Amino acid sequence: MKLDDPVDKIADHSLDNYIACHECDQLIAMPEVLERNQSLICPRCHSKQLTNYANSLDHSIAFSLTALILLVIANSFPFLTFESQGQVRTITLVEASYDLYLEGFYLLAMLVYAFVVFIPVFYLVAVLILLIPIKLKLRPPFAVFIGKTVSLALPWAMTEVFFVGVLVALIKVMELANILFGISFWAYAGFVLFFTAASNVASKRQLWRWIEDAR
Amino acid sequence: MHAEESKVSATSQQKQIVYAKGTAASHGIANCHVCNQLAVSSLSYCPRCKGRLHVRYANSIQQTLAFIVTAMLLYIPANAYPIMTTTLLGDAAPSTIISGVILFIDHGSYFVAFVIFTASILIPIAKMLIILWLCYATSKNTRLSKLELTRLYRATEFIGKWSMIDIFVVAILVALVQVTGLMSIEPGLAARAFAMVVILTMIAAHQFDVRLIWDRQQQS
Numbered sequence: 001m002k003l004d005d006p007v008d009k010i011a012d013h014s015l016d017n018y019i020a021c022h023e024c025d026q027l028i029a030m031p032e033v034l035e036r037n038q039s040l041i042c043p044r045c046h047s048k049q050l051t052n053y054a055n056s057l058d059h060s061i062a063f064s065l066t067a068l069i070l071l072v073i074a075n076s077f078p079f080l081t082f083e084s085q086g087q088v089r090t091i092t093l094v095e096a097s098y099d100l101y102l103e104g105f106y107l108l109a110m111l112v113y114a115f116v117v118f119i120p121v122f123y124l125v126a127v128l129i130l131l132i133p134i135k136l137k138l139r140p141p142f143a144v145f146i147g148k149t150v151s152l153a154l155p156w157a158m159t160e161v162f163f164v165g166v167l168v169a170l171i172k173v174m175e176l177a178n179i180l181f182g183i184s185f186w187a188y189a190g191f192v193l194f195f196t197a198a199s200n201v202a203s204k205r206q207l208w209r210w211i212e213d214a215r
Numbered sequence: 216m217h218a219e220e221s222k223v224s225a226t227s228q229q230k231q232i233v234y235a236k237g238t239a240a241s242h243g244i245a246n247c248h249v250c251n252q253l254a255v256s257s258l259s260y261c262p263r264c265k266g267r268l269h270v271r272y273a274n275s276i277q278q279t280l281a282f283i284v285t286a287m288l289l290y291i292p293a294n295a296y297p298i299m300t301t302t303l304l305g306d307a308a309p310s311t312i313i314s315g316v317i318l319f320i321d322h323g324s325y326f327v328a329f330v331i332f333t334a335s336i337l338i339p340i341a342k343m344l345i346i347l348w349l350c351y352a353t354s355k356n357t358r359l360s361k362l363e364l365t366r367l368y369r370a371t372e373f374i375g376k377w378s379m380i381d382i383f384v385v386a387i388l389v390a391l392v393q394v395t396g397l398m399s400i401e402p403g404l405a406a407r408a409f410a411m412v413v414i415l416t417m418i419a420a421h422q423f424d425v426r427l428i429w430d431r432q433q434q435s
Contacts, residue, residue: 015253020239020246023365024429027239044237045365045429082391084398091390099390105402108410112386115379144264148249155421158376158383164330165383171327172384173392208250212263 019205023047050205057210061131063198068124070191075117078182080166082173093117093184115158120195123153127202134214143211151204159192234430245270275424276350282419283346289408289415290339297403299385301392309403312336312381334380335409342378342416345371346423353427361428368425375417382410 019028024045034040034052041048053059075093082089091099097116101109126146133140140146170179234241245256249266256270272278297309310318312335319328345367351357352364359367385406392400 015244018239018253019251020244020253022246022251023369023425024361025234025238025240025246025426026429027237027242027244045362045425047365047369080387080391082394084394087394087397089391089393096386096390099393100386100402103389103402105407108382108402108407109386111410111414112382116383148264148266151249155376155417158379161376161379162383164377165380166387168327168330168380169384169387169391171324172388176392176398177394205251208252208263211250 019049021045021047021049050203053201053206056201056206057131057135060127060198060202061135063194063201064124064127064131067191067194067198068121068128070187070194071117071121071124074184074187074191077184077187079184079188080170080182081180082177083180084177090182093188115156116162119153120157120159120191123150123157124195124198126150126153127198127207130207131202131210134210140211140214143214147207147211150207154199157195157199159188159195163189163192238426238429240270240426240430248272271426271430272422272424275422275427276353279346279350279419279423282415282422283343283350286339286412286415286419287343289412290343293405293408293412296405296408298381298405298409299388299403300401302399302401304397311405312409331381331384334378338374338378339412339416342371342375342420346416346419349423349425349428353431356431361431364428365425368420368423368428372420375420376413378413378416379410382406382413 017030019030019040020026021028021042021044024042024047026042026044028040028042028049031040034050036052036054039048039051077092078090079093079096080091082091093116094113097109097113099109100112127150130140130143130146130150166185173179239246239253240256243256244253245258245268246253247261247264247266247268250261250264252261252263254262254268256268258268260266261268294312297311298315300307300309302308312331316328316332316336319325319331348357349364349368352359357364385400385402388400389402392398
């Protein structure tokens with residue numbers, strides 16, 4: 001939904017009825033109701049402010065839990081198997097960055113592991129610690145701290161980039177050897193989907209609204 | 216009104232920002248960077264998340280430029296040194312980012328060549344130039360409208376992490392291709408430099424405050 005009227009004057013005590021666009025600072029009066037799956041768009045710079053997803057709390061928890069379970073599976077089974085000249089090499093997800101470590105690329109190995117596994121896990125666990133108590137109508141622990149760290153961590157989760165990187169690498173070695181996909185590979189593919197869905201539904205503004213309501 | 220403004224800034228020798236009507240800043244309200252809570256801008260800390268409150272990011276342009284210049288310098292070793300070394304039957308062949316792309320064109324894998332070229336050469340260079348251009352556009356009129364500049368920024372912010380593809384490709388190849396005595400792949404120095412380029416350009420894009428573009432008064 002688009003609002004055309006720029007706000008001219010606002011009453012001092014009614015700040016809660018407004019939001020400011022994060023990209024152009026336009027003040028926008030919050031509409032009374034936002035239909036299901038309707039987004040609020042800034043009238044000036046057309047950036048999306050928030051979307052009213054149906055059952056967003058339930059969906060966030062469900063997507064996050066699913067993603068977390070899939071990632072546990074992705075970390076405990078073989079990821080890819082490389083067969084060439086009678087030699088077989090099977091790697092797990094951790095080894096994808098651990099071999100960089102063995103080559104002496106310590107920082108790079110840690111960065112790859114952080115972007116691919118650690119930061120997404122951190123994000124999902126933090127969101128669940130926040131949302132499950134909210135769902136159970138309890139006070140979430142460290143709500144403000146989690147809210148802050150979650151929005152800092154999210155831009156550094158590069159799960160989908162890693163997945164495309166894996167595909168490109170496979171095209172490179174396809175002609176050299178026989179590649180077998182492990183359970184872990186498919187689990188990671190599913191994880192990418194659910195992680196994207198989870199981080200999309202629980203947008204920054206939405207998370208802070210839940211934190212606000214729970215206090 | 217514009218004439219008046221320029222007189223004020225000329226006499227006081229001080230940059231005075233006049234915020235556009237209808238922005239939070241023009242009402243004396245700050246939008247918390249951390250939690251998007253609106254608060255009176257005279258407060259130092261956000262009442263909701265206790266984060267530091269600024270009307271605009273502090274020193275946004277300076278910090279963005281510092282990160283971009285560092286990234287540009289690091290992009291030189293990222294291209295000059297090999298990103299990985301393929302050893303085939305004891306014969307080591309180092310390959311840089313560009314030679315890797317050329318190799319794929321020679322092999323006829325145009326799609327992979329296209330992906331690597333886009334992710335490792337086109338996007339990083341375009342990103343650095345666009346951010347420099349945006350920094351310039353916060354103080355001078357440009358041919359692009361504010362809306363187009365904002366769209367450009369949105370695109371750079373979205374596309375930023377996709378440059379990391381090349382690093383992940385190297386990581387996977389290093390782990391996967393190890394046939395004892397026959398073939399192995401080792402990472403090269405450029406991988407470190409290139410990873411830093413991607414990270415620094417991402418930080419630069421985060422540091423850039425798009426609202427500065429909208430704050431600029433239109434001089435026609």
